[in-house]
Amino acid sequence: MGQTTLQTDSDPQGHDGAAVQASPVTIDVNQFGAGGKPLHVKSESALQDAMRRLVRNKAAVVGGSIIIILYVVMILADVIAPYPYAKQTLVHQNSVPQWLLNVFPTMQPYAQVVNDYILGADYVGRDLFSRIVYGSRVSLIVAIIGPLISLIIGVTYGSISGFFGGKVDNIMMRIVDVLYAFPSILFIILLMAFFRSTFARPDPGTFTYYVSQLDNAMGGMLFIFIGIGMTAWMTMARLTRGQVLSVREKEFVEAARALGASNNRIMFRHILPNIVGPLVVSETLAIPGYISTEAFLSFIGLGVNPPTPSWGSMISEGAQMIRTYPNQAVFPALALAITMFAFNFLGDGLRDALDPRLRGTQ
Amino acid sequence: MTVEQQPNVILQVKDLVKHFPITRGIIIQRQVGAVHAVDGVTFDVFKGETLGLVGESGCGKSTTGRTILQLYRPTSGEVIFEGKDLVRMKGEELRKTRQRMQMIFQDPYASLNPRMTVGEIIGEPLIIHNTHKGKEVEERVEHLLELVGLNPAFANRYPHEFSGGQRQRIGVARALALQPSLIVCDEPISALDVSIQAQVVNLLEDLQREFNLTYLFIAHDLSMVKHISNRVAVMYLGIIVELAPRKDLYADPLHPYTQALLSAVPIPDPNIEEKRRRIILKGDVPSPVNPPSGCRFRTRCPLAAEICAQEKPAFREVKPGHYVACHMV
Incomplete structure (x- = not known):
């Protein structure tokens, strides 16, 4: 040239x-x-452009940084936590350090002051800080597994429905409508109650036995994942279907068909790349929902198995003594709130960054 | 599947019908009617020519083009392309045949995938049909970009970085990639600025001469069709009312609809333009859901008689190469 x-x-x-x-x-x-x-x-690709705008969004950067810190803490829990999460020191039950007594003077009449635990100890003398650090595992793993399950099932289901359309679409979406009609919290509670009773005392060697072993090894998280996965995919399936339907009618898809592109190629090269933005945004914004669902299940006692710590179960335990020892509920709640805020900020930032109308702007 | 065909005919369309069903009901859907988008269209396209297809909005020109390429499967009829009936073709065989026929789309903004670079867009047909590999794809893409008057270095850019005219050139390059013999141009210039239109049309003409392409040129701009076409077909409400060599059609339109249509074309000479007498048709185009009986045009035709409501006029040859569907001619 x-x-x-x-x-x-x-x-x-x-x-x-x-x-x-x-x-x-x-x-x-x-x-x-x-x-x-x-x-x-x-x-500059669309992705680079979106990244550029994402890092200009202060709230999103703060949210993202908090999330990174949280995951580092989760991975390094063994190093950061001063005590094992299940270590009980019964003589130190409900003890508080001196600085907390200054913050919550109402505890004065009840609390024994032990400065070994920076956030105090719970009703059996376990270090609260260590339990919060280990408790991040459940929430942060749910924040990964929840969207993953929901994306895999929801996007597959929704894109098949939207892509083939007609009768297939009609039947598949009516199924979702029926499932969607159940209140999802109720559905999860029923599922969890069912799992917990079915897998309570299985005979060794059976399938249920191995599932139950796996669940025990994960501290009860397996059933939480299944429960969340079984309800969360429906929103994603509907969103994906709608997006596929709108992109499917675009001229460039028709052009690809005229070129002789196969269905797979049209789906993966032409449709999916054009709908990935809204899907990622909606999934990021759904993460706080998954975290709170897990916390809620643990709060009502259907979540992780004790002594595995989870912020939800810690809040539940602390709530019973909130008048006397507020620190036992406040700190896990704070951890939960900060995590959810961080994911929300990141999600909002992503939504703005991927908004095609703002493309190329500062 | 091979059909006897005149050697110089590349595409034969016989009684092509495309009805879009109108359904009602949420779970159990039943058909309550149909949009008669294309309702029995017959014509031939000769090798190396440009056949213009004109008509007002909604008359089924684009549907005809898309049905020929099997982007919509026809309700009935035959589309014989290079001796083979596309309608009876399926799956892999049809996919392979698509190498030989291509399409240029109307909207250069919608017809390019915004997530692919120009190189990927133009190279896609080569990869789909496995004609080029690795470095060859890049070279071919660069060659094609040069061919349509774009800088080969643009291959790494995304479509949104180009103007409408440049984008349409990308669409042309994509259509040319596999060296097809037939290109259906679906209003390729109507979305472009007037100053750009001429450039794209000239490009299409140059390419036609260079590669011996055959165009089915769909448009509603009568003067542009006059410029580019060898023959012109006029469509009205799903049927072709008149088909003739360009000169014949513009000099001596026989069908009353064609006459009305041509009378609307402004003439770039104020003296003649002053004397231009427009034929104003009364009423609107009837709904394609429920087209009129007999002749489609009778509801608006100044010459309509009783026979027009009862009998469909035959599409017959009144002069050599000049076909018309009207009882009154």
């Missing part, structure tokens, strides 16, 4: 570089393409 002139719409047959060179003001048009940007530069 080198020395030919830049061919734009105003000069379609512009192979004549000499005319440009001969003019008094010589501009080497070869260096610039559309929008005056240098040629031969890999153009």
Whole structure:
């Protein structure tokens, strides 16, 4: 290409570089393409553009940083936590450090002061801080597994429904409608009650036995994942279906079909990349919901197995003594609130960053 | 599946019908009617020619184009392309045949995937049909970009960085990638600025000469069709009312609808333009859900007689190469 002139719409047959060179003001048009940007530069993709705008959003950056810190804490829990989460020191039950007594002076009449535990100890003398650190595991793993299950099931289901349309779509969506009609919290409670009773005392060697072993190994988290997974995919399936339906009718999909593209290619190369934005945003914004569902289940005693700590079960235990020892409920609640805020901020930031109307702006 | 065909005919459309069903009901859907988008269209396209297809909005020109390419499966009829009936073709065989026929779309903003670079868009047909590999794809893409008058260095850019005219050139490059013999141009210039229209049309003409392409050129701009076409077909409400060589049609339109349509074209000479007499049709286009009996045009035709309501006019050859569907001619 080198020395030919830049061919734009105003000069379609512009192979004549000499005319440009001969003019008094010589501009080497070869260096610039559309929008005056240098040629031969890999153009900014939609993703890069979104990232750029995401890092300009302060709330999203703060949220994202908190989330990163939380995950680091979760991974390094063994190093950070001063005590094992199940270690009981019965003589130190309901003890508080001195600084907490200054913050909550109402505890004065009841509390024994032990400065070994920075946030105090619970009703059996377990370190609250260590339990909050370990408790982040459940919430933060749910924050990954929840969207994952919901995306895998929901996007598969929704895109099949939307892509094939017609009768298939009609039947698949009516099934979702029926399932959606159940209040999801009630549905999860029923599921959990069912799991807990079915898998309570299985005979060794059976399938239920291995499932129950696996669940025990995960501290009771397996059933939480299944419960959340079974309810969360429906919203995603509906959203995906709607998005697929709208993109499917676009001309570029028709163009791909005219080129002879297979259904798979159309789905994965043309439709999915164009709907991934709204799906990611909606899933990020749904994460606080998953965290709170887990906390709620643990709060009512259907979540993780004791002594595995979870913020929900800690709040539940602390709530019983909130008048006497407020620290036992306040700190896990604070941890939960901060985590949910962080995910919300990140989700909002992502939504703004991926908004096509704001594309290319600062 | 091979059908006897005149050697110079590339595409034969016989009694092509496309009805879109209208359904009612939420769970159990029953058909309550149909939009008669294309209702029995017959024509031939000769190798290397440009057949213009004109008509007002909603008359079924685009549907005809898309049904020919099997983007919509026809309700009935035959589409014989290079000796094979596309209607009876399925799956892999049809996919392979798509190499030989391509389409240029109306809206250059909607017809390019915003998530793919220009190189990926133009290279896609090569990858789908496995004609080029690795480095060859890049080279071919660069060659195609040059061919349509774009800088080959643009291959890494995204469609939103281009103007409408440039985007349409990308669409043309994509259609050319596999060296097809037939290209259906679905109003390729109507979304473009007037100053850009001429460039794209000239590009299409240059490419036609260079690669011996056949165009089915769908448009509603009568003067543009006059410029580019060898023959012109006029559509009204799902049928072709008149088909003739360009000169014949513009000099001596026989169908009353064609006459009315041509009378609406402004003439770029104020003296003649002053004397131009417009034929104003009364009423609106009837609904394609429930088209009129007999002749489709009779509800608005100044010449309509009793026979027009009772009998469908035959599409017959009144002069060599000049076909018309009217009882009064």
